[in-house]
Amino acid sequence: MAAPAPDSERYTIGVDIGGTKVAAGVVTAQGEILRKTRVPMPTQGAAEEAFAAVRAAVDSLLPGEKGSRERYSIGASSPGPLDPRSGVIINPPNLPCWRDFPLAQRIAETWSLPAAVDNDANAAALAEALWGAGRGYSAVFYATLGTGIGTGIVFDGKVYHGRTGAAGEGGHCSIDFHGPRCACGKLGCIEALASGPNVARRARRRIAESRKASKILELAGGNEDAVTGETVAEAYRRGDAVAKAVLDETAEYLAMWLGNVIDLIEPDVVIFGGGMGDLMAEWFDFIRGKLPAWTVNSRSRETPLLGARYSQDAGIAGGAAICLDAGKRAG
Ligand SMILES: [Zn+2]
Structure with a gap:
């Protein structure tokens, strides 16, 4: 039997499963994405039809000869809920095609290669910890701020999954306690306040209350319902006062929330990704300055807040990273 290939010659196919598309890429052991592809994801149809999209994306990236495929493994980053240990997709709201679908097992059987599955935020957190902004830190807290807010906790190159695999939410x-109701059913979740759609919701309310002219409404063509997180961001860049007030308030919420995170796990670094996360980078110093008011930790202000390395490619890099999860390798 041939000796295993050194890490420098090993590749991972990172598969990013989304509500509308499957993106996939060939990723090196150093986290470089060599080439990528994307295909539409038919989420409304049968389970096998959706898996065929994964198959098409992966097949277009794997080398033709069977022998050279042995240097590859395949990792998929998917919306949850899912079981990261068994690799079964349980019942994600935006993937109605898959109910209790054994994705990791199907991948492993289809290509006879090692396979791993985790939720998109855990996967992106691990990619940042191994290759991105979290490199060199042992305790990493990652948050992606976009349509929702996803987070992942990585200790020493291993995603912290908790008792049943549901940790890191x-x-x-x-x-x-008196906050708006989140899509999950709880009141006042940080997602219900600081995700893109909720930043937009707060902006709409502020415009209605202030009755002052705002570029936010102008950019949305005068239609309040068309206001999005991106509209607020663009209005802010153009110097709009209402947009600034909404984003200042968002930073206050994030500081309060991060204070809880720091008091609980005291991460070595906090990394923000996603569209809203990129925007909030301008408030990192502001947020750090507010932390002492929301922590008992006397050194909370020292916590580095960094922007993510992988933005659009977080799902591809994340899928690849979970194949290298120190916890899974040990097991
Ligand atoms: Zn919630």
Whole structure:
């Protein structure tokens, strides 16, 4: 039997499963994405039809000869809920095609290669910890701020999964008993306050209350319902006062929430990804300055807040990273 290939010659196919598309890429052991592809994801149809999209994306990236395929493994980053240990997709709201679908097993059987599956936030957290902004830190807290807020906790190159695999749902930690109801059913989750759609919702309310002219409404063509997180971001860039007030308030919420995270796990670094996360980078110093008011930790202000390395490619890099999860390798 031939000796195993050194790490420098090993590749991973990172598969990013989304509500509308499957993206996949060939990723090196150093986290470089060599080439990528994307195909539509038919989420409304049968389970096998959706798996055929994964098959098409992966087949277009794997080398033709069977022998050279042995240097590959395949990792999929998917919306949850899912079981990261068994690799079964349980019942994600935006993937109605898959109910209790054994994705990791199907991947492993289809290509006879090692396979791993985890939720998108855990996977992206691990990619940042191994290859991105979290490199060199042992305790990493990652948050992606976009349509929702997903988080992942990585200790020493290993995703922290908790007792049943459901840990790391920081986006659904509440900071306000009287806050708005989140899509998950709880009140005052940080997602219900600081995700893109909820930043837009707060902006709409502020415009209605202030009755002052705002570029936000102008950018949305005068239609309040068309206001999105991106509209607020663009209005802010153009100097709009209402947009600034909404984003200042968002930073206050994030500081309060992060204070809880720091008091609980005291991470070595906090990394923000996603569209809203990129925007909030301008408030990192502001947030750090507010942390002492929301922590008992006397050194919370020292916590580095960094922007993510992988933005659009977080799912591909994340899928690849979970194949290298120190916990899974040990097991
Ligand atoms: Zn929630």
